[in-house]
Amino acid sequence: MKLNVIGGGPAGLYYAILHKKSFPDAEVTVYERNRADDTFGFGIVLSDETLGNLKAADEPTYRDIAASFAYWDDIYVHYKGTTIKSSGHGFSGLKRLTLLEILQRRAAGLGIAVHYQTDITAVDPYLNADLVVAADGINSVIRENWKEHFRPTIEFRPNKFVWLGARATLPGFTYSFRENEHGIWNLHAYMFTQGECTVIVETTGEAFERSGLGVQDERATVAYARKLFAEEFEGADFQTNRSHWRNFPAVRCERWSHENVVLLGDAAHSAHWSIGSGTKLALEDAIALHHAVARHRKNTKAALRAYEEERHAEADRIQHSANTSLVFFENVRRFWHMEPVQFNFALMSRAKAVTYENLRMRDAAVVRELDRWWAGHVAKTEGVKLPKDFAAPPMFAPFHLRGMRLMNRVVVSPMCQYCAVDGTPTDWHFVHYGSRAVGGAGLVFTEMTCVAPDARITPGCTGMWKAEHALAWKRIVAFVHAHTDAKIALQLGHAGRKGSTQLMWEEMDKPLRSGNWPIVAASPLPYYPGESQTPREMTRADMERVRDQYVAATRMGIECGFDMLELHMAHGYLHASFISPVTNRRADAYGGSLENRLRFPLEVFDACRAVWPADRPMSVRISATDWIPGGTTGDDAVAIARAFKARGCDLVDVSTGQTDPASKPVYGRMYQLVFAEQIRNEAGIATMAVGAITTADQVNTIVAAGRADLAALARPHLTDPYFALHAAAEYGYDGASWPKQYLSGKQQLYILAERAKEEARRKEALFRAAHPVSSHAA
Secondary structure, eight states, rough: EEEEEEEHHHHHHHHHHHHHHHHHHHHEEEEEEOTTTTSOOOOOOHHHHOOOHHHHOOOHHHHHHHTOOEEEEEEEEEEEEEEEEOOOOOOEEEHHHHHHHHHHHHHHHHHHHHEEEEOOOOOOGSSSSEEEEEOTTTHHHHHHHHHHHHHHEEEEEEEEEEEEEEEOOOOEEEEEEEEEETEEEEEEEEEEEEEEEEEEEEEEEEHHHHHHTTOOOOHHHHHHHHHHHHHHTTOOOOOSSSOOOOOEEEEEEEESETTEEEEGGGGGGOOOGGOOHHHHHHHHHHHHHHHHHTTTTHHHHHHHHHHHHHHHHHHHHHHHHHHHHHHHHHHGGGGGSSSSHHHHHHHHHSSSOOHHHHHHHHHHHHHHHHHHHHHHHHHHHOOOOOOOTTTGGGGGOOOTTTTTEESSSEEEEOOOOOOOTTBBBOHHHHHHHHHHHHHSSSEOOOOOOSSGGGOOTTTTTOOEEEEEEEHHHHHHHHHHHOOOSSEEEEEEOOOGOSSSBBOOTTTTSOOOOOOOOOOOEEOOOSSSSSOOOOEEEOOOOHHHHHHHHHHHHHHHHHHOOOOOEEEETEEEEEEEEHTTTHHHHHHHHTTSSHHTTHHHHHHHHHHHHHOOOSOOEEEOOOOOOOOSTOOHHOOOOHHHHHHHHTTTEEEEEEOOOSSTTOOOOOTTTTTTTTHHEEEEHOOOEEEEEEOOOHHHHHHHHHHHHSSSSSSEEEEHHHHTTTHHHHHHHHHOOSSOOOGGGHHHHHHHHHHHHHHHHHEEEEEHHHHHHHHHOTTTTO
16 A cells, blocks of 8 residues: 655654554655644643553554643633632643654654655645545645535634743643733633743734734734733743734534545634643544554555544534633633632533533532532522531522522423414423422423414414413412422414414424414514415514514413423524524515614504513523524624614523524534523623533533523423432532422432432542552653
């Protein structure tokens, strides 16, 4: 097999090494545009996990790397005059040039030919090989020459950053956040060898402009950084190496291979340095590609297909995590009101990999301090006196909205059951809502309850337009109030253009096979063109009719005794069709600007707020983004939240998408949380996070980090109505609300939970005894 590698950086050299090691007879040639000792930047970061992968892939390379790196376990965060240390993070720093030299020596020892100072302008001269690996970096010539095949997208992020070096000794990975007259500046710094550090300074584009710094003025940059972070570096010398200010390019490619050419590392994708190192990602790419080629050694195309199938998902996950991480640094101002303990936890948990429980495993003392701070914060903001030794996990903190007081932050999310009879809840609903209230959640939401027969999504949706509905709901509310400490909220909605459709377990969002009713929306746009019913564009008379239906339903909700009222203005339903520019094409006073698009939704909210009791809270559910170019964005969601807040809204229930079939959500754990965080901290209104929240650990993380005030769980409550009670047992928290009929079960649950923890500790001790941690200096 003949192999040509374009790019002699870490990715290209490491793949060449792995390939030659497995195929000693292969002709392996590496072509690099720069000189052998050219390198840009200073140090790189490798996690313990990556080091383990390197050791398994090529022991000699790993040994040389391990002998050269600086290891640290601690992270120090400097914020508003406070320094917080946390341990257990396990990273290694290595000089970039040292890594190149290690790889170059290993390549030479294996007989790999490396041609330096080779000007690479196209892929064609290198196609005379069985496999061509394009590892030519973030500005890949190969990727751009063949972009019709790889279909790349490059998004330049808004923050400015610069890489510097410093001759200094740091105690661990160091974050520092400083504000001056120009704005907030973020420091990321770590040692890569004794007495030498990589220093990354980052700020917003606006702050950079106000600073007057030049993009390529290295002398001025060093002077500015030395003054700004004098406390952290105590007069240390700073170094430059093409230290020009730039914007991070987020690179993605739809495909990574074509014919016998494959992209590797930064040429295929980039991951923001705030979660580690692009070098880490590139080296692990090389390992994955090598495994695929080794398995399909006689079929290059099959190998490349396997590589993409297996590695693309993992790279996407890392990129998603990196993008979640970088949002924190792009929006530090959003968190600037926080006290140091909470700010530190928000920083640590920004990418979702570090959670409340994960941080406890790394450094239990930091979590104990977080719990102590949280208890004081809750006592102050909730106006309650907590016991001196109160140590409940954050999810069990009380919370209030107006006169409604919740015993914890766990919410049963609205979930349509699709089994009402002509809008009337049945015994199924009685058991469904009753059991979840018994299960210990602080707040239980009804499913979207429709304000009129033609407002329903499906024939199975619940309603609130006639006496029978109110009677059935009143029975449910009475049970919740009589037998549990939970509160119950009524969610009202109108399906709009998504109405008159089939039940969820049939063909969801598709029109009924028969018996369709007329539907209305902001604009006459069918949900599925050519298949869905075309709604009638609402007239002013329609708006007044619907507004009055909401008011009538609200009055019935008062009669039923609901504790809270929510208006559903998300997911492409009627009000959402007004709010989103994707579905609102009106040319009158209800279309065009966001202010106009909000006019009718606000009118309905005002009418309901006017009759809903002043001591009971109201919320709105919105789609914070349409996930569609040209649709609503997070910034729009902040403006929407502010508009409702000004009208007396107490909480924003933050969902996303489902506006139109063109939506392309970026799914993942807690994938909508970033929007709840933005609205809460920029609009200054309480938020409820929802979407792929599945564990008590996540709930604790969300509320303690100040990303949302409540966490709504849907599917987890379908499979475990007693989610909150089980969480209380796992944490040994005795303050959860148990019905007296179940107290014997409580005792058993707590005993079993403690036994499970003891067994887990026993197994961990046995594992540690069998697998002692080796020295990182070895």
